[in-house]
Amino acid sequence: MGESKSLAESLGRGIAYARERSGVSQAVLAERSGVHRNQVSQLERGKSGGRNGAAADPHLSTVLKLAAALHVPPASLLFSPDDPLAVIEVMPGVEVEAYKAFGWFIGAGSPVGMTHDRAYVPDGLETDSSMRGMLQLLDLDRQIADAEHSLLQVEGGAKMVDAGLMSSDVADMLEQSAPSAEDLRTRIGALHRARANVIEGHRRKASLRATVARGLGVHPETDRGDD
Numbered sequence: 001m002g003e004s005k006s007l008a009e010s011l012g013r014g015i016a017y018a019r020e021r022s023g024v025s026q027a028v029l030a031e032r033s034g035v036h037r038n039q040v041s042q043l044e045r046g047k048s049g050g051r052n053g054a055a056a057d058p059h060l061s062t063v064l065k066l067a068a069a070l071h072v073p074p075a076s077l078l079f080s081p082d083d084p085l086a087v088i089e090v091m092p093g094v095e096v097e098a099y100k101a102f103g104w105f106i107g108a109g110s111p112v113g114m115t116h117d118r119a120y121v122p123d124g125l126e127t128d129s130s131m132r133g134m135l136q137l138l139d140l141d142r143q144i145a146d147a148e149h150s151l152l153q154v155e156g157g158a159k160m161v162d163a164g165l166m167s168s169d170v171a172d173m174l175e176q177s178a179p180s181a182e183d184l185r186t187r188i189g190a191l192h193r194a195r196a197n198v199i200e201g202h203r204r205k206a207s208l209r210a211t212v213a214r215g216l217g218v219h220p221e222t223d224r225g226d227d
Helices: 007-022 026-033 035-046 060-070 074-078 100-104 132-162 168-176 181-216
Strands: 002-008 088-092 096-097
Touching: 002 007, 007 026, 007 035, 007 060, 007 088, 007 181, 026 035, 026 060, 035 060, 035 088, 074 100, 096 100, 132 181
Parallel strands: 002 088
Antiparallel strands: 088 096
16 A cells, blocks of 8 residues: 555545635635634644644534535545545554545445455454445435436437437437336336335334333443444
């Protein structure tokens, strides 16, 4: 791996990169986000602003405010989306490539038998599969959106033929290279059912945890364990 940078340095680079790409000054970003201009400057330099020159360690709310003002995902400020192979020191002595750090952050990985894919877990650290349900929902939402977009294209092509805006030959060629509207509707329905099943499954697990916790006299959110 190449030369690493600290998480504070990665955050500073992420803020500066997003700000410059948006074409705004530190003063404008400060005004939009409600974060003081001096703090914006310090964060971009990876510093806390203290006399000892400590690395920046802002509140999560500060990162969210800056991301909202810059119109970017909060994680993009931390994990160098412009350089996914950049090496970040996510914890003292723990270095990992940016895309793997992001994968660890969101709990990415696929179930492998009774274990969990450790591809994104930095060496020496442990994790669990508690984010699996959220990742399943995100993936299903993406598949539904893709299928619905394809359906709009197919139906739009038929309307263009009817309106004389597209030849039937072109429409036939497009139809041969894409699923039919009927197939897409079937797929969308199946995806929605799968999504509903995932949600219902997690509701049942949450209800079971609450029931068990009440029986043990423990608050259900005290120890969630793996989903």
